Amino acid sequence: MTTKTSRIPGLHKLSPQERLQKVAEAAGLGDGVLSHLGNTGNLEAATADSMIENVIGTLNIPLGIATNMVIDGEEVLIPMATEESSVVAAVCNAARQCRSTGGFTTAMSGSLMIAQVQLVGVSNPEFARLQILEHKADIQAICDETDPVLVKHGGGFRDIEVRILEGRTGPMVVTHLVVDTRDAMGANAVNSMAEAVAPRIAEWTGGRTYLRILSNLADRRLARARATWSLEDIGGAEVRDGILAAFDFADIDPYRAATHNKGVMNGVSAVVLATGNDTRAVEAGAHAYAARSGQYGSLTQWEIDADGNLTGSIEMPLAVGLIGGATRSHPTARIALDILGVETADRLAGIIAAVGLAQNFAALKALATTGIQKGHMALHAKNIAVMVGAVGDEIDKVAQELVAKGKVRMDVAEDILKSLRG
Ligand SMILES: CC(C)(COP(=O)([O-])OP(=O)([O-])OC[C@H]1O[C@@H](n2cnc3c(N)ncnc32)[C@H](O)[C@@H]1OP(=O)([O-])[O-])[C@@H](O)C(=O)NCCC(=O)NCCSC(=O)C[C@@](C)(O)CC(=O)[O-]
Ligand SMILES: NC(=O)C1=CN([C@@H]2O[C@H](COP(=O)(O)OP(=O)(O)OC[C@H]3O[C@@H](n4cnc5c(N)ncnc54)[C@H](OP(=O)(O)O)[C@@H]3O)[C@@H](O)[C@H]2O)C=CC1
Numbered sequence: 001m002t003t004k005t006s007r008i009p010g011l012h013k014l015s016p017q018e019r020l021q022k023v024a025e026a027a028g029l030g031d032g033v034l035s036h037l038g039n040t041g042n043l044e045a046a047t048a049d050s051m052i053e054n055v056i057g058t059l060n061i062p063l064g065i066a067t068n069m070v071i072d073g074e075e076v077l078i079p080m081a082t083e084e085s086s087v088v089a090a091v092c093n094a095a096r097q098c099r100s101t102g103g104f105t106t107a108m109s110g111s112l113m114i115a116q117v118q119l120v121g122v123s124n125p126e127f128a129r130l131q132i133l134e135h136k137a138d139i140q141a142i143c144d145e146t147d148p149v150l151v152k153h154g155g156g157f158r159d160i161e162v163r164i165l166e167g168r169t170g171p172m173v174v175t176h177l178v179v180d181t182r183d184a185m186g187a188n189a190v191n192s193m194a195e196a197v198a199p200r201i202a203e204w205t206g207g208r209t210y211l212r213i214l215s216n217l218a219d220r221r222l223a224r225a226r227a228t229w230s231l232e233d234i235g236g237a238e239v240r241d242g243i244l245a246a247f248d249f250a251d252i253d254p255y256r257a258a259t260h261n262k263g264v265m266n267g268v269s270a271v272v273l274a275t276g277n278d279t280r281a282v283e284a285g286a287h288a289y290a291a292r293s294g295q296y297g298s299l300t301q302w303e304i305d306a307d308g309n310l311t312g313s314i315e316m317p318l319a320v321g322l323i324g325g326a327t328r329s330h331p332t333a334r335i336a337l338d339i340l341g342v343e344t345a346d347r348l349a350g351i352i353a354a355v356g357l358a359q360n361f362a363a364l365k366a367l368a369t370t371g372i373q374k375g376h377m378a379l380h381a382k383n384i385a386v387m388v389g390a391v392g393d394e395i396d397k398v399a400q401e402l403v404a405k406g407k408v409r410m411d412v413a414e415d416i417l418k419s420l421r422g
Contacts, residue, residue: 003027012054016045020056042332051329063274063332064088065339068095070103071225071354078355079336080270085379087266090362091355101228101309104357106350112158112220113181113319115190115213117198119173122207128173129162131204136160142200143177143193150189155182157193175201178220183345185278185321190214216284216319219292223318223353227361229310234365240310242368243361247302254296260360261290264299264314267359271352275340276326276333278319282352285317300360314357318349377408388413394420 004026011019017038024034037057040048049055066078066088080088095103122128132139136159143157150156159178164171177197179190194212202209231237250260265286269279290299300314322345327333342348366372385398388410394417401416402408 016040016049016055016057019054023056043330047329047331051326061273063336066091066095066355066358068092068099069351069354069358070095070099071351072104072106073102076341076351077339078271078351079274079339080267080355081274081336082266082270084266085383086376087270087359089375089379090366091267091358094358094362094365097233097361098227098229098358100233101230104225104227104354106223106225106354108224108346108349109222110220111155111180111182111186111346112178113186113190113218114215114220115177115179115194116211116215117175117177117194117201117209118211119175119201119205119207119209120170122171122173122205125164125171125173128205128207129164132162132173132175132201133160135200135204138200139175139177139197142196143179146193146196147189150179150181150184153182155180155184155189173205173207176215181321183322184324185281185319185345186324187214187278187281188324216281216317217288217292218285218317218319219289221317221319221349222289222315223349224313224315225350225353225357226311226313227354227357228305229312229361231309234310235369237308239365239369240304240308243310243364244302244304246364246368247298247300250298252297257290257296257298260364261286261299263363264316264356264360266363267355268316268318268352271355272320274333274336275320275348276328276330276336277321278325281319282317285319289317300357302364312357312361314353314360316353316356318352320348320352321345322348373408378403381408381413384408384410384413385417388417390417 008022008026011022020034020037040058041060043058048058061081061083064080066080069076069078078091119128139160140157144151156179158180161176163174165174177190177193179186179193181189191213198209198212231240234240250257265283268282272279272282286299290296299316300312303311305311321327322337322342340351366375381399381402382395384402385395390398397420398413398416402413405412
């Protein structure tokens with residue numbers, strides 16, 4: 001299927017239905033595709049159209065529930081939106097194995113976001129730095145006037161820090177506005193503040209300001225979670241030592257650390273997405289934080305306690321909100337937040353950190369024992385069955401036979417389906 005032309009002037013001015021017609025003409029889509037995209041499920045086309053641009057439909061991702069989680073002494077059901085099999089099961093599995101020790105304990109470093117204002121064109125950056133710091137009270141007043149609603153909710157300006165960076169184009173003086181954004185992720189609030197403060201910084205220093213935007217390295221908004229897995233619950237010292245060796249590997253090798261942290265993010269991104277938060281913001285923050293020492297490493301830490309049990313901990317930036325973004329506008333995200341029963345963004349961040357830790361435990365345990373394929377592929381078998389065209393009852397039948405044969409492959413699935421259909 002080739003597209004006739006990608007130049008469709010004014011597409012954005014049409015309704016989703018009209019756009020779909022235009023795209024169908026340009027891309028040569030059939031009636032089946034039109035009715036498929038026309039059915040937007042539980043996200044109404046009008047709502048979707050108010051969320052992003054040039055909407056022609058919606059993409060449904062499964063929403064699963066992870067069970068067994070006890071977080072800060074409370075039982076919590078975790079909604080997870082993901083396209084990947086075994087991710088939800090892995091969290092259930094890890095959480096089940098630390099219930100006897102009380103589950104997960106979480107904490108937040110605060111709900112502080114950083115906005116950066118880049119100043120260039122000053123020949124005396126050290127001098128400019130002090131000029132900016134002297135205006136802390138003015139900066140506070142500008143920031144708080146910019147978002148009185150945030151101030152009413154107990155947030156607002158907290159501090160500034162000014163850094164001097166040596167760039168290829170010359171020195172730059174970078175002002176960090178540290179803002180408490182309470183229950184919002186806070187991008188819009190801090191971006192507005194940075195834009196309001198920037199002309200004044202230029203005025204005070206005689207330089208020129210360019211970028212005025214938040215930093216996704218939200219290291220003043222760290223979520224922390226920890227848990228203990230007893231030797232009895234995990235299956236003995238050999239399993240523990242395998243998990244420790246896996247962690248050691250991740251912490252010294254970026255090739256392994258990337259995969260290790262991908263496992264953590266399987267859980268983190270699934271809850272971030274389910275609650276209508278910004279997955280890219282959280283992912284960028286997580287990976288930048290993992291590389292903060294100069295070498296990319298593990299987001300989690302694994303150790304042995306005085307009794308020989310396995311302890312795990314995680315610390316990562318988690319800029320998520322209960323207000324703003326799609327958290328309120330997407331009806332399913334609102335329901336996900338209700339299922340979690342969270343009342344503050346801090347609580348949501350702590351839960352997400354706990355899910356990341358659980359996810360990492362399950363993956364490392366599988367990797368250090370049976371290997372990832374056994375559990376993961378058994379659950380992926382249904383996907384394979386669908387890929388080869390199984391429908392209805394056939395899906396379970398094909399999947400079960402794939403697992404029984406120990407060969408979860410498309411060619412094998414095709415053969416099984418053929419013989420099922422006689
Ligand atoms: C897959 C399991 C859970 C099987 O694990 P198992 O021990 O064979 O399962 P089980 O049948 O003995 O059940 C144990 C518990 O697991 C849960 N469980 C079990 N099955 C289900 C299911 N269908 N749906 C929901 N929950 C399930 C459930 O809590 C269950 O307890 P129960 O409720 O029965 O009392 C295990 O092998 C596992 O945790 N594997 C890890 C899977 C994983 O990490 N998947 C992510 C995708 S791979 C990846 O992207 C990341 C990676 C691996 O590359 C990261 C890295 O390298 O670090
Ligand atoms: N680099 C990045 O990560 C960027 C991300 N984004 C996007 O920004 C969005 C998130 O922006 P965000 O600023 O959180 O959302 P919003 O601006 O939609 O909502 C936050 C605002 O809600 C109001 N508010 C009401 N009650 C509260 C409360 N209890 N706590 C805090 N604020 C409250 C505040 O004031 P008021 O009513 O006055 O607004 C606050 O500024 C996401 O969609 C993200 O994708 C955008 C740009 C860059």
